[in-house]
Amino acid sequence: MRGPRPEDFDTNAGHPTPTFPAGGSRKKGMGVRTWLVLCSSGKEQATEAGKHTIMRRTGLPARDLRILDPLLSYPSTVLGRERAIVINLEHIKAIITGQEVLILNSKDPSVAPFIEELQRRIRCHHHATKPQEGVNTEGAAQGEAGTSQLSGEEARKDKKQSLGNQDGSKVLPFEFVALEACLEAAITSLESEAVRLELEAHPALDKLTIKINTLNLERVRQIKSRLVAITGRVQKVRDELEKLLNDDEDMAEMYLTDKLAQKQLENSTASSTSDTVVVDLPEGDEDDRHVADYFEHATLVSSESCHRGSDAHNLLMRAHSALSRNSRGTSSTRSGMTNKLNVQELEMLLEAYFVQIDGILNKLSTLTEYVDDTEDYINIMLDDKQNNLLQMGVMLTTAGLVMSLFIAVAGVFGMNINIELFNDEVAGPGKFMWTVVGGTAGSLFLYFGAIGWYKHSRLLE
Template sequence: MESVKTAPVDNQGRSAAASSKKRGAGIRAWLVIDSSGRPKLEEFEKHRIMRRTGLPARDLRILDPLLSYPSRILARERAIVVNLEHIKAIITAAEVLLLNSKDPLVAPFVRDLQSRISSMCCSSPSPEGTESAGATLDLIDKHTLCSVRTVVEPTLTSPPRARNSGRLQVPYKTCGDLTSMILPFEFRVLEVCLESLCRCLESETSTLEQEAYPVLDELTCKISTLNLERVRQIKSRLVAISGRVQKVRDELEHLLDDDTHMAEMYLTNKAIHQEVDETSNDDLENDGHSLDNERDQDPNSTNDEMRNINESSSVTKLQIEELEMLLEAYFVQIDGTLNKLSVLREYVDDTEDYINIMLDDKQNQLLHMGVLINIATLLITMAVVVTGIFGMNIKISLFKTGTKEFLQTTVGTLGGTLVLYFIAMGWGRKKLLLG
């Protein structure tokens, strides 16, 4: 009876452990940093992240540390997916979520991100600037601005009162020391990501340069197995770093070439547009019949609406140019790092060419020595043949002579061998066969 009772208990324990393991398999720790710079470590499962950020499952797979994906920056409806080397983050209009926050390479990035967001929050004109995306843009004193543009694109079906009530002023600093637009939260985070990535790649490139040039110079002075092995390792690291930098450069170039993709990265503006559209729709339902009457009374209303659309499109283009300047700054920095690696690669190739030339010269010297030895061997062999003839057991009248004739024969044989050797050398130099 005891065995019958204990079996279900064990089965229940194993099933509970299996279900617990199954539940914990899809849960990961995310470091959430809000718009005020406060970090918070939370555990989310994949479906909760998808609901929170509006991302599909394929975008979350890009951020998986266990999978190898190239560097990508993806703009979605409510978030920006950043997969740049060790930085794997999801950026929204109000917070940033980091997946591998415990990685030692990510720790400096997290500290830099917190300090940057906190400093921007403290330098804002009002503490209420972080409550909403729309409120952030209304905090700037409009008397200090040189020009004010509208962000919301008015539609032709919107009545004038609805457009005026839904208009949201976005300040642009365009004169004096006010020369730039206030960057939204997502672009400040993206800037920190690119800055950290560029700094990391630049540091690795500088370290590789400091190690590579002395080793290459030493190899040119002394060709040894140890120096060749060190150069081989440096070249492998050079190829790996060059590939990583090239992928980041290609991704930034792809973003700069796609205006639509850059426009999708304005998450704060899209949130403001959504709020304004909801307000405008409410006003349209209340004042839908007044549009036709006002158009009949004011024939210039259509022209005013078209002018407002042109102004808003020019503002949108200006905003894309702001993002272009941000991306181009780091594109130039990445391109500079790639140029350093290209110069180092050329130096490695030049060193290899020099080593090959040295080895070819050594090989030519060995071949030259081999030719000389072969010629000498041939002529000595001829002398041996003469000696062998005289050593044969035959009757020759020369054998009955004295020492004088023997010395003459020996010296004549050796002298003839040397004469033939010098004749062969002269003929080889004349035909440019020997150096």
């Protein structure tokens, strides 16, 4: 690597100081951006945060944040991570967590309608789940001792029952409400652009078929360029949704509310069981009900056989090993069944927008076929005109050849020779006229004979 040159240093001071480009300070400050934060209650707050702050807040790696960088050109992407969902769809650049939504380009005029719609949906979701949360809180206060013994499956059922309206209708989790708003805004934008392009394309193509000129050709060229660009964007969104629908694990990663509820359940159960026996549990054990049963059994046996200290210790170790095997298998089975059931909910949401984006792509494909058909028609017309020009060229060339023969005869008669035809007393003007008329008739006969032979040979139509 080349070191700094001597002219890169400022020698006016006591010690040489390297001078850096003027844009260095600007690049250093580019990491801090303005984010619009929408909490689960619908309140908004604009905050300035750097890359590392967002990483700590959402748990996302740096490579996922680069997807949202407006200075970089990344295609449409939907990523599900452990604590957040990254959305990069058209003009929508957001991060969805289990409790809030962070929007990057909130000052963009095209994003303002999306923010209003998202805020309205979040408030509706908050009002729909707030009464149920109040009821669940009162029930939890009355039966605090009983709820500590609930299994993971029962707790998830209570969580799902809380996500419902008073009339019994299902309410989506917070992250799915925000995800649905992002998908609808992006797909609606693409659909409106596709409809506008279709309305402009048909009249321009019809004018081109009627009259081929430079203005109409330039207009169709611009429309085709826009059509190729929007088709690529729609195809990318469709591929991203199809990729999510084909991978259940990616969809399971997007259940942020269930992850938060499961984490709270594990923390509460761990704190309740720690009062009885203090043992380091291995990671991945999710069935805490078996934990209480095994350790309660081990405690009873050890109290009855207190005079056998070594036997009680061995029994406790065997119970812990059996717990590890049994709990690991049971938790994996129940987790798989729960994810399968939960994924169906997200799958239905994604399929609805997949069908919509697929319809937009079909519409653009139809428009592309119409443009291609128009191009084929224009090429056929141009080929026909070119054929007509070639036929006219053949006829003119033949006429020129016949005229050159007549001119050759006139040149022969123009030579300075003495013959009786040039003697007025012998030939007279009558023979001269017969010579001119005969040469003209012979030329016409040769011309029409050549044209007839061309048509007989199918060289001319």
